Amino acid sequence: xxxxxxxxxxxxxxxxxxxxxxxxxxxxxxxxxxxxxxxxxxxxxxxxxxxxxxxxxxxxxxxxxxxxxxxxxxxxxxxxxxxxxxxxxxxxxxxxxxxxxxxxxxxxxxxxxxxxxxxxxxxxxxxxxxxxxxxxxxxxxxxxxxxxxxxxxxxxxxxxxxxxxxxxxxxxxxxxxxxxxxxxxxxxxxxxxxxxxxxxxxxxxxxxxxxxxxxxxxxxxxxxxxxxxxxxxxxxxxxxxxxxxxxxxxxxxxxxxxxxxxxxxxxxxxxxxxxxxxxxxxxxxxxxxxxxxxxxxxxxxxxxxxxxxxxxxxxxxxxxxxxxxxxxxxxxxxxxxxxxxxxxxxxxxxxxxxxxxxxxxxxxxxxxxxxxxxxxxxxxxxxxxxxxxxxxxxxxxxxxxxxxxxxxxxxxxxxxxxxxxxxxxxxxxxxxxxxxxxxxxxxxxxxxxxxxxxxxxxxxxxxxxxxxxxxxxxxxxxxxxxxxxxxxxxxxxxxxxxxxxxxxxxxxxxxxxxxxxxxxxxxxxxxxxxxxxxxxxxxxxxxxxxxxxxxxxxxxxxxxxxxxxxxxxxxxxxxxxxxxxxxxxxxxxxxxxxxxxxxxxxx
Amino acid sequence: xxxxxxxxxxxxxxxxxxxxxxxxxxxxxxxxxxxxxxxxxxxxxxxxxxxxxxxxxxxxxxxxxxxxxxxxxxxxxxxxxxxxxxxxxxxxxxxxxxxxxxxxxxxxxxxxxxxxxxxxxxxxxxxxxxxxxxxxxxxxxxxxxxxxxxxxxxxxxxxxxxxxxxxxxxxxxxxxxxxxxxxxxxxxxxxxxxxxxxxxxxxxxxxxxxxxxxxxxxxxxxxxxxxxxxxxxxxxxxxxxxxxxxxxxxxxxxxxxxxxxxxxxxxxxxxxxxxxxxxxxxxxxxxxxxxxxxxxxxxxxxxxxxxxxxxxxxxxxxxxxxxxxxxxxxxxxxxxxxxxxxxxxxxxxxxx
Ligand SMILES: Cc1ncc(C[n+]2csc(CCOP(=O)(O)OP(=O)(O)O)c2C)c(N)n1
Ligand code: SF4
Ligand SMILES: [Mg+2]
Numbered sequence: 001x002x003x004x005x006x007x008x009x010x011x012x013x014x015x016x017x018x019x020x021x022x023x024x025x026x027x028x029x030x031x032x033x034x035x036x037x038x039x040x041x042x043x044x045x046x047x048x049x050x051x052x053x054x055x056x057x058x059x060x061x062x063x064x065x066x067x068x069x070x071x072x073x074x075x076x077x078x079x080x081x082x083x084x085x086x087x088x089x090x091x092x093x094x095x096x097x098x099x100x101x102x103x104x105x106x107x108x109x110x111x112x113x114x115x116x117x118x119x120x121x122x123x124x125x126x127x128x129x130x131x132x133x134x135x136x137x138x139x140x141x142x143x144x145x146x147x148x149x150x151x152x153x154x155x156x157x158x159x160x161x162x163x164x165x166x167x168x169x170x171x172x173x174x175x176x177x178x179x180x181x182x183x184x185x186x187x188x189x190x191x192x193x194x195x196x197x198x199x200x201x202x203x204x205x206x207x208x209x210x211x212x213x214x215x216x217x218x219x220x221x222x223x224x225x226x227x228x229x230x231x232x233x234x235x236x237x238x239x240x241x242x243x244x245x246x247x248x249x250x251x252x253x254x255x256x257x258x259x260x261x262x263x264x265x266x267x268x269x270x271x272x273x274x275x276x277x278x279x280x281x282x283x284x285x286x287x288x289x290x291x292x293x294x295x296x297x298x299x300x301x302x303x304x305x306x307x308x309x310x311x312x313x314x315x316x317x318x319x320x321x322x323x324x325x326x327x328x329x330x331x332x333x334x335x336x337x338x339x340x341x342x343x344x345x346x347x348x349x350x351x352x353x354x355x356x357x358x359x360x361x362x363x364x365x366x367x368x369x370x371x372x373x374x375x376x377x378x379x380x381x382x383x384x385x386x387x388x389x390x391x392x393x394x395x396x397x398x399x400x401x402x403x404x405x406x407x408x409x410x411x412x413x414x415x416x417x418x419x420x421x422x423x424x425x426x427x428x429x430x431x432x433x434x435x436x437x438x439x440x441x442x443x444x445x446x447x448x449x450x451x452x453x454x455x456x457x458x459x460x461x462x463x464x465x466x467x468x469x470x471x472x473x474x475x476x477x478x479x480x481x482x483x484x485x486x487x488x489x490x491x492x493x494x495x496x497x498x499x500x501x502x503x504x505x506x507x508x509x510x511x512x513x514x515x516x517x518x519x520x521x522x523x524x525x526x527x528x529x530x531x532x533x534x535x536x537x538x539x540x541x542x543x544x545x546x547x548x549x550x551x552x553x554x555x556x557x558x559x560x561x562x563x564x565x566x567x568x569x570x571x572x573x574x575x576x577x578x579x580x581x582x583x584x585x586x587x588x589x590x591x592x593x594x595x596x597x598x599x600x601x602x603x
Numbered sequence: 604x605x606x607x608x609x610x611x612x613x614x615x616x617x618x619x620x621x622x623x624x625x626x627x628x629x630x631x632x633x634x635x636x637x638x639x640x641x642x643x644x645x646x647x648x649x650x651x652x653x654x655x656x657x658x659x660x661x662x663x664x665x666x667x668x669x670x671x672x673x674x675x676x677x678x679x680x681x682x683x684x685x686x687x688x689x690x691x692x693x694x695x696x697x698x699x700x701x702x703x704x705x706x707x708x709x710x711x712x713x714x715x716x717x718x719x720x721x722x723x724x725x726x727x728x729x730x731x732x733x734x735x736x737x738x739x740x741x742x743x744x745x746x747x748x749x750x751x752x753x754x755x756x757x758x759x760x761x762x763x764x765x766x767x768x769x770x771x772x773x774x775x776x777x778x779x780x781x782x783x784x785x786x787x788x789x790x791x792x793x794x795x796x797x798x799x800x801x802x803x804x805x806x807x808x809x810x811x812x813x814x815x816x817x818x819x820x821x822x823x824x825x826x827x828x829x830x831x832x833x834x835x836x837x838x839x840x841x842x843x844x845x846x847x848x849x850x851x852x853x854x855x856x857x858x859x860x861x862x863x864x865x866x867x868x869x870x871x872x873x874x875x876x877x878x879x880x881x882x883x884x885x886x887x888x889x890x891x892x893x894x895x896x897x898x899x900x901x902x903x904x905x906x907x908x909x910x911x912x913x914x915x916x917x918x919x920x921x922x923x924x925x926x927x928x929x930x931x932x933x934x935x936x937x938x939x940x941x942x943x944x945x946x947x948x949x950x951x952x953x954x955x
Binding site: 207208209210211219222223224225227228230247251252254258259260261262263265267268269271272273274275276277278279280281282283284285286287301302305309395396398399402403438439440441442443444446447448449450451452453461 | 661662663665667677678682683684685686687688689690693695696697698699700701702703704705707708725726729925926927928929930931932933934935937939940941942944946947948950951954955
């Protein structure tokens, strides 16, 4: 084989197998950034265990000149540092896979159809790092240097990435740089390259950023004016709260006395977290909480209270695999149905579904507008894959629109209303959206009694059937009004296509790639991406315009398709489910393969 | 609420007004729908008196509650104040959020013994830990009134339900627990003793941080029979007031002299004073361990010690601990909340 095989340039996946807690995270991050700084599209995915240290973990680095950043099951290059998974990793490799591995690992049954580059990591780390206690931390940086040499990654970019990674710690930079150089030199002098993979500089990442979905959502909360944020730690949502704390601490303090223009509370549990956000939303703050599956389950009662008492609040759900504790470090889109109707009785919640870091930012700040505009909980449906992995993105654009704070009456406005006052739960504008006042408003007619029990338009207690029905129907009307103001679906039409694909959230990246794969097989497709719930007319119209649609989602029950069937029963016959729910992020072949089968193209 | 019979005066008396020019009428709410004779209604009446007399601004007060007969009572006082009747046992979190959002507000929370000590024990304890600025009143009757008389977690061991069923478990003493959790204002009182309860509520309103009032408030319908330790008769028989309580508002010059040998005078953060006149035992409400010891000993004798059990001024409240801006978060404008475009550009630059 020759290195001139251009097919293999800038188009392969590296999979690194290490032990959780061994510090491989920074090595992998430097490796990714070095490739990124060469202008080559690259994406990282952490496949990690629910464990602090000791269990196996894998990191996927996908290099793609086409800019595909979705999951890939196959890897062309394996870096194997973990004795526990060594045999299994080898067994699963496809023929021709390049294997960089620690030569100390026991080598039985070495398959003859793989390309091996054994490396004496233990010996090298003794040479490049004098302090024995630090060796464990830098050993992984040796493979970074070695892989850089083997693939042609520019060492200046590795240096640059190291400096960014450890920007305040020059000692750490030097220590790691020595290790990277050591790996580079060893590979140069001892490894005879026998594979076609390599990188060549491009200009496809200029001006791009690399960010996780959770950090993006935290920025959305910062720029969306969130002031009270209550949370309880849970994977994979924790990093959202943690980055929000950092951003708020830096960018939301009074100039003179540095006092906070925010309150972040680590609550005692998720019930309290949502309770606090609801209390704050009621009192007029932009308030939010973030959690994942088990926390959402605990929040059910409060979600219904906020729905029925009409209190704005934003709930970030970074979905993980359930039911129950499930797999806390694995991704899913399994909370779609539960959050839509969370709580007992007739509830129906608004949701926005970001698919990219940019949308994690923009739909998050929009969620605060929607919550206040419609005085209701708004769920931001992210997931582990989107939330915790690093993604390339265009830089975020500054929100153009001012805050929409909804129908809030001031003391002056109340004065104008005169003796009759206002109806907290009325419908004076005919759009189902009532007016509210905020506690502390200096007017004798401002106050009202908030209760989750039956009430009239004037917020007095009532058990009368007609009062109950009127208020509940008026809220339903409000939700109906909201449908048109939620983020609308993004639709891409292809001329001559008969088939439609429908997806949402982090499935998007794999879907783009799958569409290209389908097109290459002669199957043209339209594509609709849902960004807001409840579904509105645009989705129904799209289905009508397709012969049939494949609804692609990362759950077992076809939750979104079930919502579609509820909304468009007459079109149910045109819907087909493509499901993926093993906890790994969906990849393009998970989508293309079943569709090709349906379409009668067995490949 | 029975009023003493009086002969009508010849000329109508102008209603007395408080420092805000408001009458007691301005502090009332909707008519109560509780059982006639329910202890909770007397607590409501004491709240009205206290708030009226010290001149709490109704438009600045929020009334928070959970679920239960007790939690309904915010509807029965101060209808010019905002109220939030939330969900069972979770009032503490809702109140915490509201108080963070607007530090200008004052807050009275009303809960029941079931609401606080059974379903809501966790949130209650965390509210105390955080020292959220509010007056927290428990209408404690030892049963779930609203669900028709099952035992709550404050029911005494051996106390009997109407059916004769005895409680096998030791009670949770919310006051002892609050002192243990470093709550800095802890009092116990009896709904039937408004002479004691009114000045305690006034002092609680002047306290910085959480002020806990555990008010024994008999349920006349489900827990007022022989064999119950929380019936009116039983509470009257075992109520041992620690001191006579007087409240001197900040605005009034301190005229009445007191004998430091028999009366303890404690200044509250807003300049008002609470005065505790000894009845028959020496009691120091600033001694935490002493307070716990006294409560424990008297409870084992079946007594209800009432009065100001523990006080310590000068502790930082939640707003202080959170370093909140002087401007309430709820009043901040977009300009104060959304960082500039330059800030976003800088953040983006760091991610490139
Ligand atoms: C989640 C939940 N569980 C159960 C109930 C039913 N419930 C309503 S009030 C109550 C007990 C109230 O007891 P307490 O707080 O002591 O108030 P009281 O009525 O005695 O004043 C219960 C169990 C409820 N409202 N919500
Ligand atoms: S049931 Fe008991 S607690 Fe409830 S209103 Fe009647 S007397 Fe009061
Ligand atoms: Mg009770």
